[in-house]
Amino acid sequence: MFTIITLVSFFGLIFSLLFHHSRRMKAQAKGISVDSKTRSYIPWLFNQLSRIFKSSSLSWQKMAQFLRIQQYPEKERWIFLSLIASFVFLVASGFIPAMFIRRGLYGFLLLLHIGFGGIFAISLSIIVVLRARVYSFQTGKTMSNDSSAELKELTPSYAIMQKILFWLFIIAGLLLIVSALAQMLPFFSLNSQIALTEVHRYAALVSLLSAIAFAYITLTDGFKR
């Protein structure tokens, strides 16, 4: 069931974003068909990625540029990077076994998953403290004082959406941490633990989807004024 929900929601989101992106492109450049623009999105994405990973140009700067790390204060960049790296690893090590391996997550991968979970928890808690003001639902006046520029450049509706996605990711992250912690404590019965595992899985799914959507809004230029 989890596998089906994950696949449907994941691909549903991807197609929605592609569709959305194509419509945006169409709106921006009249005369270009939606289909061709939609098709051009994926090559663009791969193009962006390939530029980073090209042997001569593989550098942290370019990766950071792609991920728009520069827009964060220097001290925060490493925290963001560790959050992204740990999240990517957790997604890969968590979802693949959960969906495609009957036994689920086990062995050395489980140990690594637990280890990266700790990094994720620490990074997330620092990020939420540092970025809470930026993504809080306050007036634009407050946000304009902030050093980051990514929010004020966005259209208001997307800015709100981005904030919602940010907090969704944070809340999902909180649930991930709490459900992982709770399973290690001797307070919950077997049935409660099974429920906690389900909470952990679905929280992971929500965090993944919100992260993708958040990244889409943040990384694509189409939303900017």
Add this chain to the structure above:
Amino acid sequence: MKRIKTIFLIIICLGILNSLAGQTDQTPQKWDGNRTTPVHLIPLKDEFNQTIVPSEPYPSPYSTRYTCAPCHDYDLIQKGLHFNAVSSIQDGRPGEPWVWIDLKTGTILPLSYRKWKGMWNPQELGISSWDFSLMFGRHMNGGGIAEPKDTEQSKESRWNVSGKIEINCMGCHNASRIQDHSEWAKQVLRQNFRWAATASSGLGEVGGMASRLSGTWDIYDGPNPDDKEWAVAPFVRYHPDLFDSKHRVFFDIAYKPDDSLCLNCHSVSPVEMKKFNADNDVHRAAGMKCVDCHRNDISHAMIRGYEGEAEEIKNQDIYGFTCKGCHLGKDTSGGENLSSGRLGAPYPKHSGIPAIHFDKLSCTVCHSGPLPGKDFTRVRTSRANRLGIYGIAQWYTESPAIIEPAFIRDESGKITPHRLIWPAFWGKLEGEKVSPLKPSDVQAIAGDIFEAEQHVARILAIISLYTEIDGTPVFVSAGNVYELNQDGGLDVTPYSGLKISSEILWAVKKNGEITSLIPYFDPDAEAPEAEIEARIQKILEALALLPEAPGKPVLINKKMMYRVSGGYLEAVEWPGKPTESPQLFWLYDNQIHPLATEFEIRTIVATVGHEQTLTEEQVELVLKSLAQAESQKNSLGKSDYLYVSGGRMFRIDEKGKLKATEHPAAEPVAWPLGHQVRPAQQSLGKKGCRECHKAGSSFFFSPVKGIGPLLTQKVEERSSHSFLRLDKPYQKLFGLSFSVRPVYKAVLFVSAIVIGSVVLLVFFLLLGRLSGLIETRR
């Protein structure tokens, strides 16, 4: 023509009616709903279905087949778990094997008629139903293999003398304390098969021994008028006060057998445990009986109670008698509000135990058997170690060495605690196929190689019997004193007195003091005293009586040789090497040979007083003898002979040396354990994850060493994780991770508090903004 048709029709109708009547007989009686047990005041029937009159001069023993049969379907009962090992189609989860033990040849062979891994089928080894019944009937309850059809009896069997061992109904269902398992075992070992049930139930007194009777004796022959001392035919004298005037007997029947009757054959106790310190299984302590879970109906298809049994035998009704079925009920989705299983058995919450444990471990891992420790617990079981046969003689054996709990991943993929033994046997290797040899066959070829201890014991016995020495004759070697024991073997004690001359081998022990069997005297100076002379003569005469005496016994003292000739002690000059002190020898081929050979002394010193009964030297010699015997028998024979012990297979290599290798036939044999169940407070993991998950965990890494009759360093050594089929480095690392778990938990906890606080703050700010409270304040 019409009349013929009518007669024909009548015949057909009668036939149909007859067959219907027959079918009615086969239908088990339906329970009327009454929960009482009927009074069993019934006449006793013998094996010829004749009513037994106890006052008759030579009454027959009672037969359960005919005494119980009018009401209970004997043939149906015979298909029950306790009787169907040979005929069963579904063998189910492995159970305890019968262990064929022959210590002299170092044979410890697990046998079973059921097709269980590592256990040998007796039929394939040429063990007849007669041999099997004689070996293991002591702990069998009759029927099945012990009650073969006339057509299935082997030639060497003596069923006509002993009778068959019918199902011993009272062995389980007797509510009277007079039911005597020891009596049962003794009667079976005397070959009084058909009398065993009568004797053990206390209905009568049984005398005589079928084992001493000629093979032509038959129960029709009655008592033996010519021999009232030795070959006395078995007989029974019923207790007349147990019978009423109609020759009926009251059987005090327990519908649910008492636990003590189950435990006659199913006891398991740690070797080191003292009886007063032994606790009961938690279920028994709570007042339950074995048969409360291990139930059966008249079919006697007893519930074994393991997971998956219900699916195997396609009867979901028995699911409720498994651990899960009883404690969780059928619906495992709920929580404590569930009614759980039978009689409201406590519903376990298993708080804090990750769900993976319930997928991978059986309930018994945490709840049954001894807790895993640094070493495995060695136990004795009734059937393997011959427990529960009481008498002056000690019946139980230390072999086989059974250890528990060995956590092994079973066929279903679940980890289950097992009992484990290491097989030991002589065999033949043809290709990859190993065929065990019968101990009697090996012994016949090995000759004296296995007889070292017995040979010295017999010398001591014969000196003790025929010389009237004041004290106990002993054999002294390597600082140890070897003394004859009641079983015809030797007991060893370290010698703590003054230093004995190294030449003294044969001595006398009196009041803890060891003196030479023949006191020192100088043959050059004077003739020995009359007392010494008499002792020498008696000892030499006694030794000459030894059946396996290889020559004439002589005493050599310096240059003089003393021998018995024509009933007189004769002293002649000894041309050979003189001795320092009086020494006993065998004289043959004009040469002297010691009473005990160097090989025998080496073997005795190495094995007596130890659990191991064989040396590598003996194994090498026997393997060579086996090979030689085959080459003499068949010049083309190229069988490779082997001995298995301690998890290794021993063979003779190209250079003629003993080599040890691994082989599947040397693998340990294990079977899951169900009891004894500990209370939840004493379950494994109750004290936390680190009971199992730590770098040096006993659960994962306890060392297991092969145990066998061979005294050798070449034994199989394993870590427990190999039975679990788990990766050692990972389990070590995983165990280590629990050392930092408290820190990890703290990190997660602090992170959760920080994130939660910020989320809460933002939520309230949003709430304030949406409600307009914040704007109002500005």
